[in-house]
Amino acid sequence: MSLSLKFRPKSLDQIAGQGKIVAVFKKFVAAGSIPHSIFFGAAGSGKTTMARVIASELNYDFYELDATSLKVEDIRKILSSHAGSLIKPLIFIDEIHRLSKTQQEVLLIPMENYAAIIIGATTENPQFVLSSGIRSRSMIFEFEPLSYEDLEALLARVQGEIGFEMDEEARKYLLNSSSGDARSMLNLLEFALLADSAITLDTLRTLRANAVAAGVSSDDLHYELASAMIKSLRGSDADAALYYVARLIDAGESADFIARRMVILASEDIGNANPNALNIAVSTLTAVSKIGYPEARIILGQCAIYLAHSPKSNAAYLGINAALKFVRSAAPLPTPRYLINSDKQIADYKYPHDFGGWVEQAYMSEAAKFYESKGIGFEKTLDDWLAKIKAKGSV
Numbered sequence: 001m002s003l004s005l006k007f008r009p010k011s012l013d014q015i016a017g018q019g020k021i022v023a024v025f026k027k028f029v030a031a032g033s034i035p036h037s038i039f040f041g042a043a044g045s046g047k048t049t050m051a052r053v054i055a056s057e058l059n060y061d062f063y064e065l066d067a068t069s070l071k072v073e074d075i076r077k078i079l080s081s082h083a084g085s086l087i088k089p090l091i092f093i094d095e096i097h098r099l100s101k102t103q104q105e106v107l108l109i110p111m112e113n114y115a116a117i118i119i120g121a122t123t124e125n126p127q128f129v130l131s132s133g134i135r136s137r138s139m140i141f142e143f144e145p146l147s148y149e150d151l152e153a154l155l156a157r158v159q160g161e162i163g164f165e166m167d168e169e170a171r172k173y174l175l176n177s178s179s180g181d182a183r184s185m186l187n188l189l190e191f192a193l194l195a196d197s198a199i200t201l202d203t204l205r206t207l208r209a210n211a212v213a214a215g216v217s218s219d220d221l222h223y224e225l226a227s228a229m230i231k232s233l234r235g236s237d238a239d240a241a242l243y244y245v246a247r248l249i250d251a252g253e254s255a256d257f258i259a260r261r262m263v264i265l266a267s268e269d270i271g272n273a274n275p276n277a278l279n280i281a282v283s284t285l286t287a288v289s290k291i292g293y294p295e296a297r298i299i300l301g302q303c304a305i306y307l308a309h310s311p312k313s314n315a316a317y318l319g320i321n322a323a324l325k326f327v328r329s330a331a332p333l334p335t336p337r338y339l340i341n342s343d344k345q346i347a348d349y350k351y352p353h354d355f356g357g358w359v360e361q362a363y364m365s366e367a368a369k370f371y372e373s374k375g376i377g378f379e380k381t382l383d384d385w386l387a388k389i390k391a392k393g394s395v
Helices: 019-031 046-057 072-081 102-110 130-136 146-163 168-179 183-196 202-209 223-236 237-249 255-273 275-291 296-309 317-328 344-348 378-390
Strands: 036-039 061-066 090-092 118-120 139-143
Touching: 019 046, 036 046, 046 061, 046 090, 046 118, 061 072, 072 102, 102 130, 130 344, 146 168, 146 183, 168 183, 168 202, 168 344, 183 202, 223 237, 223 255, 223 296, 237 296, 255 275, 255 296, 255 317, 255 378, 275 296, 317 344
Parallel strands: 036 118, 036 139, 061 090, 090 118
Antiparallel strands: none
16 A cells, blocks of 8 residues: 555544644534535645545545546436435545536536535636536635645654654655645655665655645745736736746646636736737637647747736726626616617617717716726727717728
8 A cells, every 4th residue: 555545644633734624624524514615726735635534524425536537427326326315425526627517517406405515626726617606506625735844744653653764854855845745745755665765865866856846835825926927917027927937837837727817917907008918818828728838838938928018007907897896886777778679769779870980879877987098008099099989080
């Protein structure tokens, strides 16, 4: 049996790290009920282990499925075999972000009626990769990479049980190079012991020349790097943006994730100051999804430089936010009857093309202002166009 399996926690008390999540699940277990959950975090942070332990402590039948090979029929068979049973199945779906839209929809009804407990694990942010239906029926728990101290405690437990020699340099390298990934640490330790009962730094470096690219470390979470990349692009610092893109790539972040962040920035922070930025960013997302690493790095770099050098305006972002705030805080405005095709007052609608392209006409029953141009970059051109349209001049 591998070390990662041998030392897998059997109870919530044995789980390394994730103190707040463990504490809340102890309360759920004590109450005899747990929510559908999405465990989001780096590899080796204990997501699968947590699901196994929960199932064991509540005496649920545990089914571990992999989204990359899962078939809808697999879910239906599990549900059918437990129809009428007092014992609920706990269905754990690893890499749940890889489920298709149809597969995600199959989960909605059993989640709604609690025919089974669904726990999904993902290294991707659920807000971007899971449907709103799945998210609204689940609690989302973010698993942080294990700290140096968490790994140190686990290593001490392993050394106490199986006994081996390791010098201080080797111990520090084993802990630091595992980047908060318990599985990675135990795997390296296992094969180092096969090579030599007295573990040295040279042995470990031979087996692992560089630190594990887990996407995160205890002090440098992936979303912090993503945030720094976005802020660098927003601040028009191409060199800083390239640095954080490189950090994300080197840490194992998917090209799709990086490109999605760029698409959002292109609309939120550049907007109509340079509308082509959105085209470039969307093209980048499409390209990297079809090409992948290592070549995807070139496309990401090109896009980052373009976005950093583009004029910036958040006018469109502020505009839609203002409109949504108005809609959510005020009673709905009645639509003017002449704008409704099925209403007889449609005859009063003024067709702009019949008036040279523009005509004074109310399109809302109550005047409201949401968009304020900043006159930056191409926004100024759009402002000029609108002014000429209203003056019935040539654009």
